[in-house]
Amino acid sequence: MMGRVTLRNLAAHKIRLVLTAVAVILGVAFVAGTLIFTDSMNKQFDELFSRIGTNVAVDVRAKKVVGGDDDGMAAQPVPATLLKALQGVEGVKDPKGNVSGYAAVVGKDGKIVGTPQNGPPQIGANWTDGGGYDLSSGRAPRGPGEVIVDAATAEKGGLAVGDTAQVLTAGPPARMTIVGLIDTGNLMGTTLTAFDTPTAQKLMLKPGYFSDIEMGSTGVSQAELRDRVAKVLPQGVEAVTGEQLREESKSDIASMMNFFRTFLLVFALISIFVGEFIIFNTFSMLVAQRTRELALLRAIGAARGQVTRAVIGEAVAVGVVGSTLGLAAGAGLASLLQAQMGDAGQGGLTFTATPVIWSYAVGIVVTVVSAYFPARRAAKIPPVAAMRDDVALPQRSLRIRVALGSLLTLAGAGLIGAGLAGSGGNPAIPVGAGAFAVFIGVAMLAPVISVPVLKVLGAPFARLMGSPGRLARQNALRNPRRTAATAAALMIGLALITTVNVLGATMRASIDEQVDAQFGADYMVQSQGAGGVTADALRKIGGAPGVQSASPAYDADAKIEGKDASYVAGDLPALAKAARLKMVSGSASAAPASIMVDEATAKDRGWKVGTPVPVTFTDGKVEQLTVSGVYTRSDLAGPRMISGEAHLRHTARPTVGVVLVDASAADASTKSALESAVKGYPNLEVSDQASLKADAREQVDGFVTFLTILLIMSVIIAAVGVINTLALSVIERTREIGLLRAIGISRRQLRRMIRLESIMIAVFGAMLGMGIGVAFGAALQNALADQGLGVLAVPYGTLAVYLAVAALIGVLAALWPAWRAGRMDVLKAISTE
CATH class of the missing domain: 2.40.40.20 (Barwin-like endoglucanases)
Structure with missing residues (x-):
């Protein structure tokens, strides 16, 4: 029976279901998009590296002495004289010397093809027949004035076979004729330039040396051939199997992708954390609005456990719907991320079971956990409540909440301080746990904080807007817990955005000070x-x-x-x-x-x-x-x-x-x-000094913008929460709205009242978040003062813009609930129980 009740409630309140599911959809979309994107990129890298050294059984190279030499630019070369010794080793097949280094091509527009700064590598190599790539057109280079480039690079630079192009290497720039194009497939945006071996040695290494020497096998296992080759190598040179060579390359990429995945998932978890407030608030309001209905169920014999399961069942349904739509939205987000990768994201999406499992796990678990306490409260409704015309759920005293919130806030601040002070271990763990505790603590304290703040915020509205302003302030103050829960979602997003902006302003100011104090050259x-x-x-x-x-x-x-x-x-x-x-x-x-x-x-x-x-x-x-x-x-x-x-x-x-x-x-x-x-x-x-400062500011601004865009998802979810709260609040106050209309308040005044209430909630959340964000930013600056962040700067202008944006969010969030309230039939509203 309770299952049918759950399904009936879901079918009767489709809009409510959709609004509640939106928070789940957006959070799951972030998780699914990140997992699908990184799975797709990992597959592309695997396919790329599977082509590298396909026929290599053993590779001879200089031993890596210094761990920091990750780019290989400082690696020692291998003497070409080793080729003769290797040819005499039993089992060795076709040893070939490779030359690799930096080489970039200048396009017809006079700019380097590709992104030289923090972009895909620009690789130069020697061309060898039977190597890993094939010529798509033209021929191999035969002298110091000839070069071949990959087809994608030529297309970007507006170059073709027969054109003369400027080539940049570690030596003087050279004008060379393009005699061929290489078919590289998907090289993830990497540019490849190849010369004949003597030219490559001269430009990128030195004559008579190779970067490494690779060889095939006549049938001997890679491990056995490696051991044979190692016996003829001089000190400082080592032999590795081709499999080890490929695994090392894959490992480096895997580490980079794992970091990127973790980085994006942190922001996804922030969005989910914000969504939990929205879901909790929504189910709390739903339970409050259905008090008589749930009491009737209890009166006709439903047990507490059955009522709890009925509410949890609705949460599961919301979680399933939200997870399904979120998974689909995540695929779209992954496509968008791939598009931003340019050439590196042309391999299409890869779908595995991992994003599906995690999408449903996150969506359903988060929704059920958020709805659990409202469900418990629903089960405690006494059957006698069904006989009362006006019944409200009992509210616990705020004393325990204030005490616990204060304790969590102080404990969180202590954890953040300990993490930033570098007391040992990974600082991200105590800082993250501390920030989480602070957010929960402030959210618990928000009902107490909201009363005086909303009184002050609402005073101008009450004075200037008349009755709608006074009613809006009273509505916002009527249920401090609900107002606080709605504002807390917005608080989290804006607290983190404010922290990022304070950190960015601090970095800009500190860099300016450092350049002035330390840059003594002209x-x-x-x-x-x-x-x-x-x-x-x-x-x-x-x-x-x-x-x-x-x-x-x-x-x-x-x-x-x-x-x-x-x-x-x-x-x-x-x-x-x-x-x-x-x-x-x-x-x-x-x-x-x-x-x-x-x-x-x-x-x-x-x-x-x-x-x-x-x-x-x-x-x-x-x-x-x-x-x-x-x-x-x-x-x-x-x-x-x-x-x-x-x-x-x-x-x-x-x-x-x-x-x-x-x-x-x-x-x-x-x-x-x-x-x-x-x-x-x-x-x-x-x-000069001015341009150094400008370049540094540009990089910092790019960093701040990137993080802010990632955090905007949480603000969008918070805005949906405001819409949800107001929409459910309008349903809850249907009779009250009918009475207001009956005594003469106009539709315009009614809509204004709801808009002003929304603005007050949004601005309260923004002020709370920005206050926390400034405190977090100041703590970071103080902890990193000896690491170059010596000047604390608060971007007051930017914060004023955010406050205005929060007010605008309030206005936009109120549009549909206000429109719906204004269209209510007065007589039907008055007769609503």
Whole structure:
């Protein structure tokens, strides 16, 4: 019987079902979209890597000495003379030397094809017949002036076979003729450029060397062939199986995709968390509105458990409908994410059981958990309530709620503080748990907070809008728990958005301060790709009119006292001047075996001026460097600086990351001269202090915008919650609305009353959220002050815009409930029980 009652209630209230399901749909869509998208990208990567080294049984390469050398640019080359030794190993078939490095093609528009900054790799290689790719047109390159490129790159650059294009490598830019196009299939946006082997060695490595040597097998197992090959290899060179080579590549991509999946799922969980408030509030109102109905069920013999199961049954139905529609919406979201990936997202969607299982699990569990307490309250309705005309569910005292809310808020703040203080372990866990506790605690305190705040917020409306304003304020204050639950959903989204914006403003202000305090050079020339600043470009920069000095800086990795560490290398006195280093002890020495460290590193390692430090470079050789100076923290210089001579002695392919330029006069003419000097290098950019700040702000703004867009989903769900609450509130107050119409209030005034009530709820939630967000942002800044966030900045203008947007959300959310209230038949409304 109770099953039929559940189905009847669902069929009789379709709009209510849809409104409640929307929160589930949006949250599940985020989860499903993330899982479908990452599954699709993983499949594309698997298909890509399955083609790499298909016929490779063993690969010979230099041993990786330094863990930070993930891009392979600093890896040591393998001598070509090894080919002869490998050919004599029994079981080895067709050993071939590979050359790989950075190479980019400039299109007809004068711009580098592809995205050099934080985009897909731009790979250069030597062309070998029978390699992993086939020519789609043209022929193989045969000399230093010829090149072949992948077909997708040629199309983007407006290039074709026979065209001459500029090619950028670690050497001087070269004009080359495109003699062929490569069919690469889906390379995930990667650009591929290939030369004949001598040209590739000259441009990207050095003559007589390979990046690695691969070989097939005449029938011997990969493991056995690897062991045979290892016996003829010199020290510092290793042999790995082709399977291991492919697995390493897959592992790197899998780690990246797992991080991306986790990152997106965090925002999906935020949306689901917000949705829980909406579902809880909705079912609480539904139970309150059906008090007599549920009491009648109890009066005719329904047990408490049956009433609970009936309400839970409705929640399950909502969860199933929401999960199904959310799964479909998630597929659309995954398609949208793929479209944003450009070339990297052209492989179509992959559907597995994982998104389906998690979509239904999340949708149903969240809905049932949210509806559980309202269902319990429904079961406690006494049968005698059916005989009363006006009955309300009993409300517990707010004392326990206030005490528990205060405890959770304080505990959450403590967890956040402990996490940000770095008390050990993964800081994300205590910070996330603390934020969750704060949100729950503030949500529990919101009914108490709402009364004085809504009185203040509603005062102008009551004064300026007359009766509709006074009624709106009374309606918002009538049920503080309901108002608080509705506002809490909006609070969470805006609290996180405010935190992100405070953090963004703080980063911008801190970067401006750092540039002013630490950037002592007049200009900086930096590469927008992995190619760096070539020696040829460096000469032109140093010879530009008005330039007094041009100091190259290298970024690299090494093992320092056995631990992986990054460092900056170059002319230490020049770099110290350019970074405006404040010396604690010692000085910037020009000695060829010097190392400088910041104060924190020196204290941590127990170093002082004169301390010998063993450094293992990427070539595997160890050199004793001497600490020549200790300086205060510098974000520009980093924690370690090594003399350029020491770096160059151990680096096969030194890459200049930036060039710091001092000029006789830092004016427009000098900057123009520098820009003219690098005109032939599309990957180089000249920056002064102002442009450095502008570039940094642009990156921060992009980061803030990206996170804000991800958080907007939770705000949309909160807006749906406001609509849901108001719509159910209109149904609940049907008789009251009829009486108001009967005593003379117009439809226009009635709609205004509902709009004003909605605005007050939305603005209250926004104010609560922004207050929490500013507190979170200030806590983050305080914890990260010694990591470069030294200036707290609150974007008051942006927060004012958010407050206005919250009011607009209130207006929009009230449109349908207000329209519905205005269309009620007065006589029918008055007669409603």
